[in-house]
Structure formats: structure tokens, C-alpha cells
Amino acid sequence: MTFFLLAIIATIAYAVSGTLLAHHVRKHDKIAVATVRNLSLIITMAPLLLLAEPQNFSRITSYLPQLFAAGFTGVIGLLLSFHALRFLTVGVKTALGRIGSVVFAFIISWIWFGELATTTEFVWVAILIVGGTALSLQKIKLDHLDERSTLGALIALLGSLFSCLSFVQMSAVARQLDPYIAGYFWESTIGLWALAFSLVRWIFCAKLPFANMKIQDFSKIALVSAPTLIGTGGFSLAVTHGSIGIANAIGSGGIFISILLGHYFYHEKISQKQWLWILICVAGLLGLGLIK
Numbered sequence: 001m002t003f004f005l006l007a008i009i010a011t012i013a014y015a016v017s018g019t020l021l022a023h024h025v026r027k028h029d030k031i032a033v034a035t036v037r038n039l040s041l042i043i044t045m046a047p048l049l050l051l052a053e054p055q056n057f058s059r060i061t062s063y064l065p066q067l068f069a070a071g072f073t074g075v076i077g078l079l080l081s082f083h084a085l086r087f088l089t090v091g092v093k094t095a096l097g098r099i100g101s102v103v104f105a106f107i108i109s110w111i112w113f114g115e116l117a118t119t120t121e122f123v124w125v126a127i128l129i130v131g132g133t134a135l136s137l138q139k140i141k142l143d144h145l146d147e148r149s150t151l152g153a154l155i156a157l158l159g160s161l162f163s164c165l166s167f168v169q170m171s172a173v174a175r176q177l178d179p180y181i182a183g184y185f186w187e188s189t190i191g192l193w194a195l196a197f198s199l200v201r202w203i204f205c206a207k208l209p210f211a212n213m214k215i216q217d218f219s220k221i222a223l224v225s226a227p228t229l230i231g232t233g234g235f236s237l238a239v240t241h242g243s244i245g246i247a248n249a250i251g252s253g254g255i256f257i258s259i260l261l262g263h264y265f266y267h268e269k270i271s272q273k274q275w276l277w278i279l280i281c282v283a284g285l286l287g288l289g290l291i292k
Contacts, residue, residue: 038191071189080159087152100160
């Protein structure tokens, strides 16, 4: 019961945070939003460090190069994910990001770690690829979105590739050091890289960081990003009580939460065809997650 409760709470927290953040991503500069989001997490995610083993803090410096590498690929994935929201509804972007992450995880595991998928896993991945491709080709016509939805889908999938690479790098540190320390410094380094991108753009393009943002915008972005603590903490605790695969399967429910919240907050209605392909993709995600 504890396992399922934690996984469900984490899923809701991630979905709510991502959906509410979409408003700010579409309104403000994407690098600025990424910087504020992740630098604010340095404070809001600090309670995670209380769960870490005290003796592991002395070993952090040895893993900083890996964490900064994870932060670099992570910020690219985050910015591409933000950019995809120019073309896609929150629900479709979330679905494609989830699909891409799972498919790329299998490919990276095979290339990087030599972990070849089973025949059953290949079948479920094939379902995901078919469903994701069909979903990518569906046209989206809403006044606040660019009509080039296929381009948005490609951007979302490319972002999921970088996010997956980042997650694999962070996971390696989590296994060797501590999952809570790794998760905290992962989000922190993404923020530092985003800040570095802002400063480089300022120097070479004369574009001031946070030029059109007010103090209220900073606080609002930090506020809607704060549930990341619940999402990361809940998921980290959940996998100590049960299967990672099943926890990920439960996490697929975040797609539906994002769709419902996107419909409520942004009037982003999902068509019948989109619902069909999303349901097929969720079936694939559940199938993979429930494989033992």
C-alpha cells in the first residue's frame, strides 16, 4: 500500500508541476524559465539531502564531473522539451516525452551496457514506436499553438533523447554514491548550466537574462516547480518498497493528468484519434512496466 501511494503521489506532483510550468514557458524566455526553475530547486529540494547517508557527502567531489555532464545533457533536454510546447498541447508533449524516454532507454541500455531486450520487451517497444509515430503525425490546431505539430513532435522526441542520456548518467552516480544526493545535484547542475547559457547569450548576443520577467514571475515559477521535491522524493522512496518497473508504469498515469489539466487550464482538447494513439502508447508503457 505504501509503495502504490508514494508512486501515485509522485506521479501527480510531476504532472501538476509540468502542466502549470507550461504557462510560464510559453510566456517567457525558455532559458530564463529553466534557470529560475532549477536554481529554485536548490532550495526546495534541499530536504532530500536529509534522507542521504551522512558518510556519502564526503565523496561528492569525486562524482562532480559526471554530475555536471548529466546536467549539461539535462538542460538541453529540458530546453527542447520547453520549445516543443510552442507546437504541442501539454498532454501530447508529455506523452511523446514519456514514449521517447522509454524507447531511447532501451537503445542506450543495449549500446552502453549491452543489455539486450527480451522478445516480449521488443513487442511492447514496437507498439510504443508505432503509437508514438502515429501520434506525432496528428495535426493540432489551436490559436495559441504553432500549427507545425510534426516539427514539435520531433523536437519533443529529440529532447527526450537528451533527457534520457542525462538520466542514465545521473543513475550511474546514484548507484555508486547515493540516490538522494545524485538527484539533488543533478537538478542543481541543470540550473547552473542554464544560467551559464543565459550569460553566454548575454555576452555574445546582448540579450539580457530575465529582461522581461518581474519579481512575481520568479516566485510563481519557483512555486509551480516546488512539487518536483514531492515527485523526486516520492519516487525515490517508492522504489525502496517495490518494483522500479511497476513504479514507472504507475507514472504513465501522469499523461492522463497532464491531458486533463491542460484541458482545464489551457483549453487544449485532445481529438479522438489522439486519444486512441495515446491509449495505445500507455498500454505499451504499462506492458513494459509490468514485465517481471
